[in-house]
Amino acid sequence: MEREAELDWIRRFLAHLEAGTTDLAPSELRLSSSLYTSAEHCARERDFVFRRRPVVACFSCELRDVGDFFTLSIGGVPVVVVREAADRVGAFVNLCRHRGGPVAEGRGRVEGGHFRCPFHSWAYSTSGELVAIPEGEAGFDSIERAEWGLRRLACAEEAGVVLVRIEGEDPIDAVEALCGVGPDLRAIDLPNYHHFETRETEWECNWKLLLATFLESYHVFSLHRESVHPWYFSHPMVYDAWRGNVRFPVARRTLVDLATLPEAEWRLADHATIQWFIAPNALISYTRNYLLLWRFYSPVPNRSEVVTSLYCAESVEATGTRKRLANAFDGQMRIAGAEDFVLQETIQRGLDSGALPEVVFGRNEVVAQAFQRSLTDAVPGRREGEGGNCT
Ligand code: FES
Ligand SMILES: [Fe+2]
Missing domain, CATH: 3.90.380.10 (Naphthalene 1,2-dioxygenase Alpha Subunit; Chain A, domain 1)
Known part of the structure; x- marks a missing residue:
């Protein structure tokens, strides 16, 4: 105080x-x-x-290094928050764009810089971009990767607190929250x-x-x-x-x-x-x-x-x-x-x-x-x- x-x-x-x-x-x-x-x-x-x-998702100190992530459910929606860059935390719906597998579980640091869905190994960067469809490129040749990244959620960091909002595109006013x-x-x-x-x-x-x-x-x-x-x-x-x-x-x-x-x-x-x-x-x-x-x-x-x-x-x-x-x-x-x-x-x-x-x-x-x-x-x-x- x-x-x-x-x-x-x-x-x-x-x-x-x-x-x-x-x-x-x-x-x-x-x-x-x-x-x-x-x-x-x-x-x-x-x-x-x-x-x-x-809503408060977690504290900044849990995501100290780039690639550190934490998963939780907000209003029933599975969410992963991740330190995308030294000065930026991002939040995504924790559902693979293929058929809904979880791309992250619990907490930890992403391996090899990518989230990987356990179902068919689709891989996503810490900024949510779809970066790999292993052994399945031919099956999804009309998929435009740039449009099939993880669903990004509004996220903000202030005073050591990470805030996430499930709906809406507007940035979070963290000072107000x-x-x-x-x-x-x-x-x-x-x-x-x-x-x-x-x-x-x-x-x-x-x-x-x-x-x-x-x-x-x-x-x-x-x-x-x-x-x-x-x-x-x-x-x-x-x-x-x-x-x-x-x-x-x-x-x-x-x-x-x-x-x-x-x-x-x-x-x-x-x-x-x-x-x-x-x-x-x-x-x-x-x-x-x-x-x-x-x-x-x-x-x-x-x-x-x-x-x-x-x-x-x-x-x-x-x-x-x-x-x-x-x-x-x-x-x-x-x-x-x-x-x-x-x-x-x-x-x-x-x-x-x-x-x-x-x-x-x-x-x-x-x-x-x-x-x-x-x-x-x-x-x-x-x-x-x-x-x-x-x-
Ligand atoms: S559901 Fe994620 S790779 Fe298939
Ligand atoms: Fe009490």
Whole structure:
């Protein structure tokens, strides 16, 4: 975080703590349970949110050298992102133009400078051009190679974040997509972080239920009574929002000690986990020791795909470092999985029954509200979202 924003946040937090108050939304937010259960709404989210808006694909540090690639699914579309040149990352539909084979799997570096489809070995350059049809030239003599390259997608890189959009030819306005969050990520030098590991998990519930567990600390005193609450405040909640993106540190109990120190000695990262939500579906959680990126998606209303990556500011090569990071990753996944996500699966089963027509977010669940409102901007027929200046 930039220094003035850091001090401002701590001042606001301490003032709330002393007064026994918290940031509040103007009103409660009631939502139809069908937002979590309806196949029709899920399809609208896929089309209007995940395919028409830029989403966080990965971080620049995962694609450090030319030819480094990473595959993922965005709104159900298989995608490969690749460093095409030292200063350029590209994104392509990960489907061979012959008959749809995947030209890349997982992550790695392209062999021999080319993607190669496993089905019949059609080869593509890292810029997506079709460069070879081995043993099949005669069978495709009317194919104009220049027109049969991989389908290119809109892609942009900013502040160490790689953004991809499935639909539309217009370039991505990455500064706008990272509105408010970009300066914070530059301040922690995200482009020079190191990728440690990525884990993919699936859960039997809607992606919004999972993501929302990160967006309010109100539940910490209850659901995480033993695991988190001894070290973290459940409230106050203090946040900043910019056009759907949100910054909301969650304070450790040691933060209260800062009240007796001069501001020059205030260091938020020593006393909080700093979280950023990047609309529509990415969550960054930052501590001094490592940083986690969570991405959420539901191909059907009651199933979620979650991709979680852990990064570190220092090199991740040393055995001791790897052990420490693996333990930290295990611990984070254990709390999120066994405490937050398992409960959301139970909630999903309940909502699927149709017995609870609506749910309500309190005024104190202000960031979770902002998240829901950021979706309503994009999905037709929903209410307008919260605004804010992009600085
Ligand atoms: S499907 Fe890719 S080469 Fe045939
Ligand atoms: Fe939680």
